[in-house]
Amino acid sequence: MTTPASHAQGLGDESSIWFKLTPLLRGDPENPMRILMHMTERYGPVLPVNLANQRIVLISEPEYFKHVLVTKADNYIKYFDGLKPIFGKSMITNDGALWQKIRMPQQPAFHPDMFAEYIPYFLQAIQTKMDLWADLAKTGETFEMVEQTWTLAADMICKALFDRDMPFNPHVVFKCVKTYTDVMNHRDIRLRKQAGEVFEMNDEDAAKSMETWASVPPAVMGADPREMRERTLLKMIEAAVADPTVPEFDTQQAIDELKQYLWAGTETTALTLAWALYETSRRPEAAERIRREGETVYGDRPPTAADYSGLAYTRAVIQETMRLYPPIWGLIRVAVEDDIIGGKEIKAGDRVTLFAYGAHHNPKFWDEPEEFRPERWMAGNAKKQVKYSYIPFGAGKRSCIGGAMSQVENTLALSLLLRRFRPEYVGANPAGISATVTLTPKGGLPFIIRELS
Numbered sequence: 001m002t003t004p005a006s007h008a009q010g011l012g013d014e015s016s017i018w019f020k021l022t023p024l025l026r027g028d029p030e031n032p033m034r035i036l037m038h039m040t041e042r043y044g045p046v047l048p049v050n051l052a053n054q055r056i057v058l059i060s061e062p063e064y065f066k067h068v069l070v071t072k073a074d075n076y077i078k079y080f081d082g083l084k085p086i087f088g089k090s091m092i093t094n095d096g097a098l099w100q101k102i103r104m105p106q107q108p109a110f111h112p113d114m115f116a117e118y119i120p121y122f123l124q125a126i127q128t129k130m131d132l133w134a135d136l137a138k139t140g141e142t143f144e145m146v147e148q149t150w151t152l153a154a155d156m157i158c159k160a161l162f163d164r165d166m167p168f169n170p171h172v173v174f175k176c177v178k179t180y181t182d183v184m185n186h187r188d189i190r191l192r193k194q195a196g197e198v199f200e201m202n203d204e205d206a207a208k209s210m211e212t213w214a215s216v217p218p219a220v221m222g223a224d225p226r227e228m229r230e231r232t233l234l235k236m237i238e239a240a241v242a243d244p245t246v247p248e249f250d251t252q253q254a255i256d257e258l259k260q261y262l263w264a265g266t267e268t269t270a271l272t273l274a275w276a277l278y279e280t281s282r283r284p285e286a287a288e289r290i291r292r293e294g295e296t297v298y299g300d301r302p303p304t305a306a307d308y309s310g311l312a313y314t315r316a317v318i319q320e321t322m323r324l325y326p327p328i329w330g331l332i333r334v335a336v337e338d339d340i341i342g343g344k345e346i347k348a349g350d351r352v353t354l355f356a357y358g359a360h361h362n363p364k365f366w367d368e369p370e371e372f373r374p375e376r377w378m379a380g381n382a383k384k385q386v387k388y389s390y391i392p393f394g395a396g397k398r399s400c401i402g403g404a405m406s407q408v409e410n411t412l413a414l415s416l417l418l419r420r421f422r423p424e425y426v427g428a429n430p431a432g433i434s435a436t437v438t439l440t441p442k443g444g445l446p447f448i449i450r451e452l453s
């Protein structure tokens with residue numbers, strides 16, 4: 001059995017593709033994505049790079065995204081080495097028939113028909129957050145927005161999908177997640193420590209974080225249900241464990257599925273909302289438009305599923321945020337067999353990185369791509385987009401199971417939070433970017449908050 005300490009070290013070791021990409025990303029401390037963009041501009045949309053006996057192929061053209069994710073999806077399988085401690089053997093890491101067997105029993109929980117059932121629970125979590133923000137507004141203290149949105153996203157998932165109040169301290173778990181998802185920094189920190197620098201985090205802390213993380217799913221499963229609801233994701237997972245026709249779906253599988261949801265479904269949603277609050281804080285007219293839209297669509301009553309379609313501008317702000325800051329900036333696969341993409345040879349074993357950020361910022365596909373313009377997503381404008389040039393949720397059969405649901409969560413949260421508060425970003429302008437497994441704000445997004453009268 002692997003010890004927590006060796007897990008923690010595994011994150012930054014040679015097997016992690018994110019670690020391998022680190023040397024490429026140094027050189028532009030404010031936005032390492034720009035380096036990859038320059039490379040693809042200079043050397044083309046299919047760029048093989050040899051790094052320490054390993055070929056990584058950086059792909060940045062939408063038609064090749066389609067090739068890898070849709071047309072020849074079976075030739076490009078998942079690659080999760082280095083991230084096993086986070087995801088275990090959950091479906092996000094599997095391929096083929098096993099993946100299908102694990103995904104099928106869970107799929108109904110993400111059908112759009114379920115959203116109306118979830119919305120009251122999303123609203124409860126947002127209300128809890130607003131109560132906390134009212135206190136933060138009184139003290140005027142500076143706080144970290146990603147931590148705030150992470151705890152909100154975790155609460156929404158626990159209440160809506162698991163029928164549980166969070167049976168863990170989300171602020172503690174957030175810090176654990178940060179400690180061991182900062183994959184590249186793991187290695188950096190060790191190297192810089194050797195050079196005599198002092199860091200707060202060490203391997204022991206990382207190992208402790210691992211242990212805390214491993215304790216979260218059993219805590220969720222063991223906690224009392226809030227309402228004994230029959231149709232929840234957790235119930236579907238429990239039914240799959242009890243189903244003798246799917247022996248692969250054992251108790252460990254269930255634990256790992258929960259890990260996956262609490263990481264893949266929480267950090268991505270939280271980053272999107274935090275970046276959206278950052279952008280709207282810098283654009284008072286956008287924040288005002290969101291407030292007015294909420295007033296018109298649902299006024300003083302709680303928003304419902306029927307109101308969601310009316311929140312067109314707020315939803316467009318979320319979509320535009322995911323274009324500028326795709327939480328999953330690169331999708332990674334391993335080639336099973338040799339192939340040709342864009343005239344370039346792909347060899348079996350190559351690590352193929354689909355550079356979503358590059359396509360989202362490419363002037364070939366977007367007018368003034370660096371501009372934050374929610375209007376691109378409104379009134380038929382979205383139809384003009386080149387297919388596969390926007391892949392925040394991936395594409396094909398392995399696309400995000402919770403993508404549509406996350407848009408409901410974030411649209412409602414942004415609308416309600418901005419109607420009551422004026423969050424003010426007080427960090428460096430513009431905020432720097434740090435590319436770990438996800439696209440995170442470098443050093444966080446510090447905010448203060450005022451309550452609107």
Ligand code: HEM
Nearest residue numbers: 092264265268269272327328331392393394400401402406
């Ligand atoms: C803004 C929010 C989100 C973003 C940007 C996002 C992004 C993604 C992406 C890009 C993938 C595909 C990765 C690949 O092909 O390699 C993915 C897969 C996945 N996501 Fe999300 N996600 C979000 C929210 C959620 C939520 C709310 C949940 C569930 C509660 C979720 C659960 C999953 C799962 C389980 C998979 C794996 C699906 C499979 O392999 O069959 N995600 N997500």
